[in-house]
Amino acid sequence: MGVTKTEVFTDKQNRIADLAKALAHPARIAIIQHLLKEKSCVCGDLVEVLPLAQATVSQHLKELKQIGILHGEINPPRVCYCINETVWQEAKAIFGEIFETEVAVNCCK
Amino acid sequence: MGVTKTEVFTDKQNRIADLAKALAHPARIAIIQHLLKEKSCVCGDLVEVLPLAQATVSQHLKELKQIGILHGEINPPRVCYCINETVWQEAKAIFGEIFETEVAVNCCK
DNA sequence: AATATCTATCGTATTATTGCAATAAATAAA
DNA sequence: TTTATTTATTGCAATAATACGATAGATATT
Numbered sequence: 001m002g003v004t005k006t007e008v009f010t011d012k013q014n015r016i017a018d019l020a021k022a023l024a025h026p027a028r029i030a031i032i033q034h035l036l037k038e039k040s041c042v043c044g045d046l047v048e049v050l051p052l053a054q055a056t057v058s059q060h061l062k063e064l065k066q067i068g069i070l071h072g073e074i075n076p077p078r079v080c081y082c083i084n085e086t087v088w089q090e091a092k093a094i095f096g097e098i099f100e101t102e103v104a105v106n107c108c109k
Numbered sequence: 110m111g112v113t114k115t116e117v118f119t120d121k122q123n124r125i126a127d128l129a130k131a132l133a134h135p136a137r138i139a140i141i142q143h144l145l146k147e148k149s150c151v152c153g154d155l156v157e158v159l160p161l162a163q164a165t166v167s168q169h170l171k172e173l174k175q176i177g178i179l180h181g182e183i184n185p186p187r188v189c190y191c192i193n194e195t196v197w198q199e200a201k202a203i204f205g206e207i208f209e210t211e212v213a214v215n216c217c218k
Numbered sequence: 219a220a221t222a223t224c225t226a227t228c229g230t231a232t233t234a235t236t237g238c239a240a241t242a243a244a245t246a247a248a
Numbered sequence: 249t250t251t252a253t254t255t256a257t258t259g260c261a262a263t264a265a266t267a268c269g270a271t272a273g274a275t276a277t278t
Contacts, residue, residue, distance in 0.1 A: 002266050002267070004135065004233095004266065005267080016132065017132065017134050017135040018133075020130070020133040021130075024127075024133045025236085026118035026122040028126070029126050030122055036211075038213060039214065044254065055255095055258095056238065058256060059235095059237085059256090061256095062256080076246075077244070077252095078254060079254080079256090080216045085212060098142070099200070099205070103144075106147070107148070108182050108189050111237075112236065112262075113237090114236085134266085152224075153224065162267070163226095164227080164267075164268055164270090165268065167225065168267085171226080172265095185224085186223055186224045186274070186276065187223090220277100220278080221278070224275085224276100225274085226274100227270100228269105229271100230267100230268095234265065235263080236261100236264090237263105238261100241258075243255085244256100245252100245253085246251100246253075248251070
């Protein structure tokens with residue numbers, strides 16, 4: 001087994017989980033924080049900022065790109081990675097919805 | 110090597126990633142949604158709601174408990190699982206901080 | 219005491235993730 | 249054309265995560 005049973009959950013539950021998974025690594029958090037705050041978005045800059053090998057950074061960027069949080073713009077010989085505003089707003093809304101839910105009163109209270 | 114290099118990132122970056130990891134599975138999203146909305150919080154109810162084996166549900170509950178999002182209250186012979194308001198608010202704040210950051214204007218715009 | 223109920227844990231199989239060296243690919247510069 | 253620069257990909261090793269049957273543990277019930 002070792003594989004998530006995605007088919008038994010709703011599309012939304014799977015989407016939330018996928019977005020969360022994209023954020024579930026400190027390197028990817030660092031990448032996002034950098035792209036949110038700094039003007040520089042060139043891949044090489046990120047490799048310098050992060051204490052990881054170039055191949056590893058490239059892989060994390062690929063994952064963030066795959067989920068849609070980032071998009072890459074080729075600017076030879078460099079590649080510029082940026083936050084995809086559309087997906088970012090989607091993630092903001094989806095997490096916002098969960099966290100704004102008032103916690104139900106149940107048997108523990 | 111298959112192990113995250115946590116020591117090269119800040120405590121906060123690691124904490125965000127850990128919280129995100131806890132949300133990075135549709136079953137755990139379903140558990141949280143259930144506990145947020147329903148009054149029932151007994152482990153057995155969750156096992157009935159989720160299309161997963163009892164052992165698997167118990168394991169997901171353990172992870173959510175470990176990160177602090179849930180706490181379990183033994184009520185023999187049942188166990189009542191509830192959202193830990195403190196950690197929930199921490200997560201809300203931590204994700205809120207990221208998503209409220211205005212996206213920097215960079216070379217892609 | 220024996221039985222039933224509920225939950226946690228163990229063991230195991232399978233797949234996913236992380237990390238990096240090496241290398242390829244693509245373009246700019248010489 | 250040759251070389252340098254930048255990024256992606258491949259291949260590999262090691263660890264983590266997912267899932268579930270089987271079983272153990274704890275408490276109620278009979």
